[in-house]
Amino acid sequence: xxxxxxxxxxxxxxxxxxxxxxxxxxxxxxxxxxxxxxxxxxxxxxxxxxxxxxxxxxxxxxxxxxxxxxxxxxxxxxxxxxxxxxxxxxxxxxxxxxxxxxxxxxxxxxxxxxxxxxxxxxxxxxxxxxxxxxxxxxxxxxxxxxxxxxxxxxxxxxxxxxxxxxxxxxxxxxxxxxxxxxxxxxxxxxxxxxxxxxxxxxxxxxxxxxxxxx
Amino acid sequence: xxxxxxxxxxxxxxxxxxxxxxxxxxxxxxxxxxxxxxxxxxxxxxxxxxxxxxxxxxxxxxxxxxxxxxxxxxxxxxxxxxxxxxxxxxxxxxxxxxxxxxxxxxxxxxxxxxxxxxxxxxxxxxxxxxxxxxxxxxxxxxxxxxxxxxxxxxxxxxxxxxxxxxxxxxxxxxxxxxxxxxxxxxxxxxxxxxxxxxxxxxxxxxxxxxxxxx
DNA sequence: ACCAACCTGTGACAATAATCACAATCTGTT
DNA sequence: AACAGATTGTGATTATTGTCACAGGTTGGT
Numbered sequence: 001x002x003x004x005x006x007x008x009x010x011x012x013x014x015x016x017x018x019x020x021x022x023x024x025x026x027x028x029x030x031x032x033x034x035x036x037x038x039x040x041x042x043x044x045x046x047x048x049x050x051x052x053x054x055x056x057x058x059x060x061x062x063x064x065x066x067x068x069x070x071x072x073x074x075x076x077x078x079x080x081x082x083x084x085x086x087x088x089x090x091x092x093x094x095x096x097x098x099x100x101x102x103x104x105x106x107x108x109x110x111x112x113x114x115x116x117x118x119x120x121x122x123x124x125x126x127x128x129x130x131x132x133x134x135x136x137x138x139x140x141x142x143x144x145x146x147x148x149x150x151x152x153x154x155x156x157x158x159x160x161x162x163x164x165x166x167x168x169x170x171x172x173x174x175x176x177x178x179x180x181x182x183x184x185x186x187x188x189x190x191x192x193x194x195x196x197x198x199x200x201x202x203x204x205x206x207x208x209x210x211x212x213x214x
Numbered sequence: 215x216x217x218x219x220x221x222x223x224x225x226x227x228x229x230x231x232x233x234x235x236x237x238x239x240x241x242x243x244x245x246x247x248x249x250x251x252x253x254x255x256x257x258x259x260x261x262x263x264x265x266x267x268x269x270x271x272x273x274x275x276x277x278x279x280x281x282x283x284x285x286x287x288x289x290x291x292x293x294x295x296x297x298x299x300x301x302x303x304x305x306x307x308x309x310x311x312x313x314x315x316x317x318x319x320x321x322x323x324x325x326x327x328x329x330x331x332x333x334x335x336x337x338x339x340x341x342x343x344x345x346x347x348x349x350x351x352x353x354x355x356x357x358x359x360x361x362x363x364x365x366x367x368x369x370x371x372x373x374x375x376x377x378x379x380x381x382x383x384x385x386x387x388x389x390x391x392x393x394x395x396x397x398x399x400x401x402x403x404x405x406x407x408x409x410x411x412x413x414x415x416x417x418x419x420x421x422x423x424x425x426x427x428x
Numbered sequence: 429a430c431c432a433a434c435c436t437g438t439g440a441c442a443a444t445a446a447t448c449a450c451a452a453t454c455t456g457t458t
Numbered sequence: 459a460a461c462a463g464a465t466t467g468t469g470a471t472t473a474t475t476g477t478c479a480c481a482g483g484t485t486g487g488t
Contacts, residue, residue, distance in 0.1 A: 087383055094382060110372055150364050157371035158324055164378030168308060168414060169301055172445080192466065200382065205445055207467055386475080406436065419475055421437055435484070443476070453466070458459100 029128060032075055032100045037151045044144045051135050051145060052128040057121040063129075064119040069112065070105035072131045073152055079125025080189065084197075085117050093198040095160065096122065096186055102156050110153070122190070172201045176209050243342060246289055246314045251365045258358045265349050265359060266342040271335040277343075278333040283326065284319035286345045287366055293339025294403065297331050298411075307412040309374065310336065310400055316370050324367070336404070386415045390423050 029052065030045040040048070052075065057063060064070045066086055074081060076097050083095035083103060094117060097103040108115035109132070121127075132149070139145045166175045176199060179186055187195065192210070196203040243266065244259040254262070266289065271277060278284045280300055288295060290311050297309035297317060308331060311317040322329035323346070335341075346363070353359045380389045390413060393400055401409065406424070410417040 085383060092383060106372070106375065110368070150368070153368055154324070154364070154371065157368065157375070158320070160375065161320065161371070161378070164375070164381065167378070167381035169299060169306060191464095193464095202446060203466075204447080204468085208445090211467075405434095407434095416476055417436080418438080418477080422475090425437075430488090432487095433485085435482105437480105437482080439479090439481105441477085444474080446473070447471080449468100449470090451466105451468085453464105455464080456462095458461085 028077070029075070032102075032128075033148070035100065036102070036148070036155045040148060040151070041144075044148070047139075047142065047144060048148050051139060052130050053134075055127055055129060057125045057127055059121055059123050059125075062118050062120040063127065064105050064108070064115050064117065066116065066118050067114045070108040070115045070119075071133050072129050073102055073104045073109075073149075073156070074119065075102050075128040075130070076100065077126040077128060080122045081119055081125060081127070082122040082194070083117050083119045091197065093194055095163070096190055096198070098185065098189075101159075102152060104156060106157065106160065122194075167200060172199055172205060173209050173212075175199045176206065176213070180213075242291070243289070246316075246342075247362070249314065250316070250362070250369045254362060254365070255358075258362070261353075261356065261358060262362050265353060266344050267348075269341055269343060271339045271341055273335055273337050273339075276332050276334040277341065278319045278322070278329050278331065280330060280332050281328045284322040284329045284333075285347050286343050287316055287318045287323075287363075287370070288333065289316050289342040289344070290314065291340040291342060294336045295333055295339060295341070296336040296408070297333045299331050305411065307408055309377070310404055310412070312399065312403075315373070316366060318370060320371065320374065336408075381414060386413055386419060387423050387426075389413045390420065390427070394427075 026046070026049050029049045033045055033048050034040055034042075054077070057079075063072070063074055063081065074097070076099050078099060080099075081095075081097040081103055082093060083097070083105075084091045084093050086092075095103060097119075103119065105115040105117055105119060107113060130149075130152075135145060135149075166178055170178065179195075179199070190198075192206055193203045196206040199206060201209070240260070240263050243263045247259055247262050248254055248256075268291070271293075277286070277288055277295065288311070290313050292313060294313075295309075295311040295317055296307060297311070297319075298305045298307050300306075309317060317333065319329040319331055319333060321327060344363075344366075349359060349363075380392055384392065393409075393413070404412075406420055407417045410420040413420060415423070
């Protein structure tokens with residue numbers, strides 16, 4: 001049975017490290033859902049919010065592991081998630097997901113293939129999980145939910161394009177300046193070493209870029 | 215009025231260089247549409263195919279220009295389309311779209327903003343155009359079409375992710391080898407100079423990568 | 429066949445980034 | 459306050475890529 005987020009039911013969700021929160025403020029969640037698309041009618045928001053399960057994840061614990069199938073979308077309520085790829089034993093950061101943002105293992109969820117990436121908590125993190133299988137079981141008949149999931153996929157893919165363009169069009173220094181301007185919170189919350197691979201440079205190079213930028 | 219592709223009607227589509235073809239073989243088009251998603255029912259294919267207008271584009275002519283709004287999806291029947299970004303006066307190739315593949319200006323069509331990219335024919339090219347405004351006017355009531363367009367957006371975005379990953383994870387040499395293995399047709403049909411910016415290197419560097427690879 | 433325009437290969441050199449090594453600084457705990 | 463462990467800054471050196479210049483080859487049109 002799926003938690004209804006009304007404080008009256010438990011979830012039997014499989015992760016071993018879940019901590020269930022009662023009476024969480026749902027209006028914030030509904031606002032985050034609304035951000036996915038202006039075109040979601042306000043009257044659908046309570047139903048969509050009820051699809052999500054709220055969990056706590058400790059720093060370093062994974063929501064998706066490399067090689068495992070991913071069937072969920074994750075919405076960060078507090079803290080942040082770090083998505084990384086294992087290249088020859090080295091972790092390459094592909095994404096940081098902060099409060100109010102959605103993420104998932106895009107290829108895994110689309111193609112039903114093992115995830116190539118790991119998604120883990122970068123600090124103590126609270127997450128809303130939209131699990132496709134649970135939703136299908138419980139809410140399969142609701143067209144609003146099916147439509148929301150489609151919009152969510154497009155939303156997440158468009159967001160990730162933004163970061164991709166950085167690599168195709170800009171030099172490492174220009175990438176840093178772009179983040180400085182458009183996502184300064186990232187620079188404040190993530191360590192230089194972690195940001196380096198996210199920008200496609202070594203930590204030494206990023207340190208020097210930062211030094212030249214005053 | 216929209217051409218019905220049955221050879222009985224003309225389109226008044228606005229591009230000045232259109233050549234209308236009558237009695238084009240629709241089964242190939244339907245096959246391309248089916249490639250977007252296995253889940254499209256076969257009985258919907260004739261309707262979806264009827265949304266498309268068939269045009270010819272001469273080499274170098276643009277279907278989407280930087281600064282213009284893009285409201286269409288393009289499916290290449292023959293030839294290829296080249297999508298490029300103007301960086302400080304230099305053309306950076308972002309995408310090559312070959313027979314059976316779809317493309318569009320993703321950000322423009324999603325956000326209703328001027329296109330940042332230009333999409334033009336790399337050689338004499340035949341294209342099926344799915345124009346959103348025409349489709350809305352003529353077929354707005356058909357839920358199969360609305361669903362197809364959503365699937366098409368996801369399909370195109372997922373394809374473009376493939377190319378983005380090249381930049382985030384691999385060196386220029388590794389990118390070349392990836393293309394060699396996974397898209398050898400591209401290397402045969404596109405000139406070295408054009409491929410260079412697509413791989414994020416200068417033409418001299420790509421020439422040397424190719425030389426070392428035998 | 430000829431020519432002009434374009435494309436490709438390659439050398440010399442400059443600029444940029446990676447690698448290695450280590451010092452300095454920061455952080456959290458006791 | 460003192461310490462250990464992690465993070466960051468920086469110099470020296472190497473490797474990679476870009477820039478500039480030009481030679482040779484290819485292509486398409488008359």
